[in-house]
Structure formats: C-alpha cells, structure tokens
Amino acid sequence: MPDHFLGTPATAPGPLGPEMLKDFALIRRNPLEFLFKSWRTHGDVIQFPIPKPPTYLVNSPTGVRQVLVNNAKNYDKLTIQxxxxxxxxxxxxxxxNTDLWRERRPIIQPAFHQKVLDNLIPVTRRAADRMLSDIEGEVAGSVTDIDQFMLNAALEVVGEFLFGSDLSEDANAITAATLEALEIVIKRARVPLSPPKAVPTPGNRVLKRSLRTLDAAVSSIVKSRESVNPKTNPQEVSNLVDLLLAARRDGRIDLDGIRDEIVTFIIAGHETVASALSWSIALLAAHPEKQNRVAEEARGSSGQTIDSKIAQMPYTQAVFNETLRLYPPAWLITRKAIDADCIDGHDIPAGALVITSPALLHQHPDIWSDPDAFNPERFLDSYPRESFIxxxxxxxxxIGKDFAYVEGVMILASLCERLEFAFPAGEGLPASDPLVTIRPVGGVKLRANRRS
Ligand code: HEM
Structure with missing residues (x-):
C-alpha cells in the first residue's frame, strides 16, 4: 500500500494509478464489473488512487451498515451520482440532502401508509390484466420483449396510484424520455468533467428534449388534480400529488418542488420495478420448474389486503427477493463523509466519497452461500436481512419498498398464472448493463404461451 495518492494519505489497500489506467475502458463500459474486480482483488475496504475527493469502496457487511445505518448522520448525499x-x-x-429531505419526507410519507397501499392491489391488477391482454394480442408463441411491457405497466401503476392520472396513452413517450434522460445522466456520472447542461452538445440536446416530455407530463398531472380541494372534498385527497398540492397551499412546497417530486417518483418508481420484474421473468424462463411453482401458488391466492395477499404468495415473493439479490436495480449507493470516520480499522477522511453497492454485498461469500446461483428457496427461511439491501x-x-413488493409479486403471479415463458431455442439470460438501474441488454425477448 503506498503512503499517498497525489498528496492524499492512503488509508486502505486498492489499485494503484497504472492498474486503474489499464482498467479505464472497463470503468467506462461496465463500472459494476470494475467494482467487482477491485473488491475481489483488494478486499472489503478499498481506496482508489483518486485524490479529490478521496474515494473508497466499502463492501464489508459491518462497513456498509456503519455508513447507511449506524453512523448514517455522518454521511450525506452530496456525491457525483x-x-x-x-x-x-x-x-x-x-x-x-438532509435538511430538505426532513421537510419533504413528512409531506410525502402518508401516500405510502399501509392502509393506502391496500388500494394498490386493484390498480396493479388492472395494469397486469392490460399487460396480459397486450401480450396475448401478439401472435401466440411469437417472441416478444417482456421488458417493454414491464416498463409501461410500471408507469401505469405509478401514474394511477400516485398521481391519479392515466399515463397509459403517453406511456411510450414518457418511458422513452425517462430512459433517454437516465442514459445521459449515466454518461455524465462516468465522465466527471462533462460540459454544463446549457452547452448544446448532442447529449445535452437529448436531455433537454427528454426533460420537455417529462415536464409536459408533470404539467398535465398537476392540472388534472388542482381542482381537488381538500376543504370541499377531503375524501378525494389521497394520492401523492394531492398531498403535494395541499402542502403548497400551506406554503410548505412551491411549484418547482412539486415538479421535482413528480419527476423523482416517475423515475424512482418506474424503471426500478420494471427492471426487477423483467429479470424475474427472465430467471423464471431459465428455470421452468420454479416458474411452475409460481404459477401453482398464484392459482391459490385471493387476498384483498397487502398483508393477506403477500402472505399467500411466499414463493413468488422469494423469487422477487432472489432477483433483487442477483440484479438489484439500484446497484450503487454513494455517500459523502461529513466528518472523518473509521471503517473496519481504515481511516476515512472528512469529505471522502464512499461507494457501496447492493450488487457486491449480495455476492459476499461470508454471507451468502453459492452466491451466483438463482435459489429463491434461500428466502423461504430466515436469511441475513442486514446484508440484503x-x-x-x-x-x-x-419509501417505495412495500409498494414495490405488492406490485412486483402481483404482476409476477398474474403473468405466470396465465402464461408460460421460455427463451427462444439456443438463447438464455441477456447480458446486464449497469445504467441507473441494472438493465437487460436488448430487452428480455421470450416466447409466451398460454398455460393449459
Ligand atoms: C424494486 C424496486 C425498487 C428498488 C430496488 C429501489 C431501490 C431504492 C434504494 C436503494 C434507495 C435508497 C438510495 C440511497 O440510500 O441512496 C431508494 C430510495 C428511494 N426510492 Fe426506491 N426502489 C424501488 C422502488 C421504488 C418505488 C416503487 C418508489 C416509489 C413509488 C421508489 C421511490 C424511492 C424514493 C422517493 C427514494 C428516496 C427515499 C428517501 O430518501 O426518503 N422506489 N430506492
């Protein structure tokens, strides 16, 4: 271990400058693979040869917990990501960041209360039914990209449940704008010296166009809910947009803030769930016996509240969990250290960038046996909850965790109950691309046949 990286004291092992330079193409092409390689070569707490900010990868179960939970007050979100x-x-x-978050979370939290989430069941059922008839509308047995259906269904659920809006007509445009905008974001995050947003580079032009589409969707969502007045019809104030508009009337948030929250929820609640669902179906197509088990379980379930619904489908939930373990959509969680800290005996200076990754922690051999295998059964018994993140x-x-489980489990069950998915001959799981979420390269192209 060297003493310094360009004047920054080295406090943990890690790749040296030449090793990092050799991996430059890998970092650009697949930063997650680079993190895996660094972890496997250098260990659980690594320092990269980057002086400003000093940059660490933490992948010990105790270290990750210290950053996200036990000493979380020392870590903020002022990071490049x-x-x-x-x-x-x-x-x-x-x-x-922390202060604004403290103001906003109480405004938004009621939209995710357990009782409110019971209403998610019929909303998800409608989206699943629509998706089923769309898939079945394609020629039976032909190859279809399940990922595209998942993206549109997930957007439909967010639109109806959180915004009280039917986004299905604009689903393709909003989905495309979201994916395009996020792709530009990723390109910028991988190249720290990107030109400012105002410079008309090709990427910035695409970003501007996508933002126009998203902003237009936000305007129409806000317009459609502005007429709901909590004083005259309080029973109708239920969804996220209603809560935000009510907070605006009290002066707790302005219109720009409302725009930012709606776009945040389109992005955070849409592609994440869709990615998890696409990978779940892909993994089930690769493991037909597990797919049959989900189908059998779906036939017996009829719960009307979240608790009853999920409790009746433990295997389907285990499949969803195992997919989230292998392909955690939000694969990167970064923080900035406010004050100096010490993680597993390594000094972390104030201002350091600390990188953690659910994808890496979920592969830790001290925690997970046979970590590469798709084995939903591991979630049927007690499992290491603290290292499943x-x-x-x-x-x-x-904030959308329970929401994601209801939607994920219900859509998986609905699809597998009616259809049987298989890869075309000679094909298997797609490669993964760690963009903002872990995306299947080229989608998830499967044959879907009606179950007998
Ligand atoms: C499988 C689906 C999902 C995954 C894997 C996922 C993952 C995550 C992760 C890892 C974080 C924490 C980020 C950090 O600590 O830096 C997060 C935060 C967040 N997620 Fe999700 N998410 C999912 C679904 C959803 C849904 C459905 C919604 C909304 C409907 C949502 C909205 C949010 C929001 C608003 C935050 C910020 C919460 C806060 O800081 O208070 N997510 N998500």
Missing part, C-alpha cells in the same frame, strides 16, 4: 441524477429530478426526495437501509431507505 446524486448530482448527476438531479439534472433530471431536481431536488426531489431521492437526491435531496436492494432498497438501501437506514433513514434513507426506499
């Missing part, structure tokens, strides 16, 4: 994302989302709940952990844990 969240700065890049905020080009699209502005200062919404996901990217907000697809939704993050601690105060900034995902």
């Amino acid at each position: 969240y700065r890049a994302l905020s080009l699209v989302t502005g200062n919404g709940l996901l990217t907000a 697809p939704f993050g952990a601690g105060l900034r844990q995902c």
Whole structure:
C-alpha cells in the first residue's frame, strides 16, 4: 500500500494509478464489473488512487451498515451520482440532502401508509390484466420483449396510484424520455468533467428534449388534480400529488418542488420495478420448474389486503427477493463523509466519497452461500436481512419498498398464472448493463404461451 495518492494519505489497500489506467475502458463500459474486480482483488475496504475527493469502496457487511445505518448522520448525499441524477429530478426526495429531505419526507410519507397501499392491489391488477391482454394480442408463441411491457405497466401503476392520472396513452413517450434522460445522466456520472447542461452538445440536446416530455407530463398531472380541494372534498385527497398540492397551499412546497417530486417518483418508481420484474421473468424462463411453482401458488391466492395477499404468495415473493439479490436495480449507493470516520480499522477522511453497492454485498461469500446461483428457496427461511439491501437501509431507505413488493409479486403471479415463458431455442439470460438501474441488454425477448 503506498503512503499517498497525489498528496492524499492512503488509508486502505486498492489499485494503484497504472492498474486503474489499464482498467479505464472497463470503468467506462461496465463500472459494476470494475467494482467487482477491485473488491475481489483488494478486499472489503478499498481506496482508489483518486485524490479529490478521496474515494473508497466499502463492501464489508459491518462497513456498509456503519455508513447507511449506524453512523448514517455522518454521511450525506452530496456525491457525483446524486448530482448527476438531479439534472433530471431536481431536488426531489431521492437526491435531496438532509435538511430538505426532513421537510419533504413528512409531506410525502402518508401516500405510502399501509392502509393506502391496500388500494394498490386493484390498480396493479388492472395494469397486469392490460399487460396480459397486450401480450396475448401478439401472435401466440411469437417472441416478444417482456421488458417493454414491464416498463409501461410500471408507469401505469405509478401514474394511477400516485398521481391519479392515466399515463397509459403517453406511456411510450414518457418511458422513452425517462430512459433517454437516465442514459445521459449515466454518461455524465462516468465522465466527471462533462460540459454544463446549457452547452448544446448532442447529449445535452437529448436531455433537454427528454426533460420537455417529462415536464409536459408533470404539467398535465398537476392540472388534472388542482381542482381537488381538500376543504370541499377531503375524501378525494389521497394520492401523492394531492398531498403535494395541499402542502403548497400551506406554503410548505412551491411549484418547482412539486415538479421535482413528480419527476423523482416517475423515475424512482418506474424503471426500478420494471427492471426487477423483467429479470424475474427472465430467471423464471431459465428455470421452468420454479416458474411452475409460481404459477401453482398464484392459482391459490385471493387476498384483498397487502398483508393477506403477500402472505399467500411466499414463493413468488422469494423469487422477487432472489432477483433483487442477483440484479438489484439500484446497484450503487454513494455517500459523502461529513466528518472523518473509521471503517473496519481504515481511516476515512472528512469529505471522502464512499461507494457501496447492493450488487457486491449480495455476492459476499461470508454471507451468502453459492452466491451466483438463482435459489429463491434461500428466502423461504430466515436469511441475513442486514446484508440484503436492494432498497438501501437506514433513514434513507426506499419509501417505495412495500409498494414495490405488492406490485412486483402481483404482476409476477398474474403473468405466470396465465402464461408460460421460455427463451427462444439456443438463447438464455441477456447480458446486464449497469445504467441507473441494472438493465437487460436488448430487452428480455421470450416466447409466451398460454398455460393449459
Ligand atoms: C424494486 C424496486 C425498487 C428498488 C430496488 C429501489 C431501490 C431504492 C434504494 C436503494 C434507495 C435508497 C438510495 C440511497 O440510500 O441512496 C431508494 C430510495 C428511494 N426510492 Fe426506491 N426502489 C424501488 C422502488 C421504488 C418505488 C416503487 C418508489 C416509489 C413509488 C421508489 C421511490 C424511492 C424514493 C422517493 C427514494 C428516496 C427515499 C428517501 O430518501 O426518503 N422506489 N430506492
């Protein structure tokens, strides 16, 4: 271990400058693979040869917990990852730093209360039915890209449940704008010296166009709910947009803030769930006996509340969990250390960038046996909850976690109950591309046949 990286004291092992330079193409092409390689070569706490900010990868179960939970107050979100994302989302709940987050979370939290989430069951059922008839409308047995259906269904659910809006007509445009905008965000996050947003580079032009589409969707969502007045019809104030508009009337948020929250929820609640669902179906297509088990379980379930619904489908939930373990959509969680800290005996200076990754922790051999295998059964018994972090952990844990389980489990069950998915002959799981979420390269192209 060297003493210094260009004047920054080295406090943990890690790749040296020449090794990192050799991996430059890999870092650009697949940063997750680079993190895996660094972890496997250098260990659980690594320092990269980057002086400003000093940059660490933490992948010990104790270290990750310290950053996200036990000493979370020492870590904020002022990192390149969240700065890049905020080009699209502005200062919404996901990217907000601590003070703003404290103001916003109480405004938004009621939209996710358990009782409210029971209403998600019929909304998800409608989206699943529509998706089923769309898939069945394609020629039976022909190859179809399941990923595209998942993206549109997930958007439909967010639109109806959180915004009280039917986004299905504009689903393709909004989905395309989201994916395009996020792709630009990723390109910027991978190249720290990107030109500012105002410079008309090809990437910035695409970003501007995508933002126009998203902003137009936001305007029409806000317009459609503005007429709901909580004083005259309080029973109708239920969804996220209603809560935000009510907070605006009290002076707790302005219109720009509302825009940022709506875009945040389109982004955070849409592609994440769709990715998890696409990978789930892909893994089930690769494991027909497990797919049959999901289909059997779906036939017997009829719960009307979230608790009863999920409790009746433990195997389907285990499949969803195992997919989130292998392909955690939010594969990167970064923080900036406010004050100096010490992680597993390594000094972390104030201002350091600390990188953690659910994808890496979910492969830790001290925690998970046979970590590469698709084995949903591991989630049927007790499992290491503290090291299963697809939704993050601690105060900034995902607000949409329960939402994602209801939607994920119900859509998986509905699809497998009616259809049987298989890869075309000679094909298997797609390669993965770690963009903002872990995306299947080229989609998930499967044959879908009606179950007998
Ligand atoms: C499988 C699906 C999902 C995954 C894997 C996921 C993952 C995550 C993770 C890892 C975080 C924490 C980020 C951090 O600590 O830096 C997070 C936060 C967040 N997620 Fe999710 N998410 C999912 C679904 C959803 C849904 C459905 C919604 C909304 C409907 C949502 C909205 C949010 C928001 C607003 C935050 C910020 C919460 C806060 O800081 O208070 N997510 N998500």
